[in-house]
Amino acid sequence: MVGWVQIYMLLGGGALLAWHEERLIPFLERIPWYVALSSLALGIAMTRVPVGIAQKLTLPIVPLTILIGVFALPSASDRARRFLAWKPMATLGLYSYTLYLWQQLVLMDGMFVLWWSQTLALLAALAFSAFSFRFIETPFRDLGRRLSGPRASAQPAT
Numbered sequence: 001m002v003g004w005v006q007i008y009m010l011l012g013g014g015a016l017l018a019w020h021e022e023r024l025i026p027f028l029e030r031i032p033w034y035v036a037l038s039s040l041a042l043g044i045a046m047t048r049v050p051v052g053i054a055q056k057l058t059l060p061i062v063p064l065t066i067l068i069g070v071f072a073l074p075s076a077s078d079r080a081r082r083f084l085a086w087k088p089m090a091t092l093g094l095y096s097y098t099l100y101l102w103q104q105l106v107l108m109d110g111m112f113v114l115w116w117s118q119t120l121a122l123l124a125a126l127a128f129s130a131f132s133f134r135f136i137e138t139p140f141r142d143l144g145r146r147l148s149g150p151r152a153s154a155q156p157a158t
Contacts, residue, residue: 013064028072033079036072039065099129109129 017024031039043065083089092099106125107118 028068029073031068036068039068039072043068046129095126095129095133098133099125104130 047066058078084093103125106121106128
């Protein structure tokens, strides 16, 4: 489980990247795709380190490796771009926030200890996410567009 310190370090790393984007993006674009993918995989694997002294040792590693993987991978290779543009990955990206919300309810710590129960729980979270996105979020987003449409166009341009 990722600790709060790791989450804040990840947010801080993202903020640092945004602040110094013009200097860091050219550096990240030179990272080979396999290094970026390995970095992302390592960062994700390190989030599974048990809480305790070992997790404290991983604090700087997780945000760094995930940031390198996330920001270098899409610009490092056409393979990465094609993989991220692949319909299942694009759909997962579309559902990612909804999946984030549902996984908190479905994949609670210690609730599922066997691999097959974790797999079923993940599939349930994906199903809930797809349902929620299609039948709750999309109608409300469309309603918001319809309600704000005439009002937004009636305002004078400044």
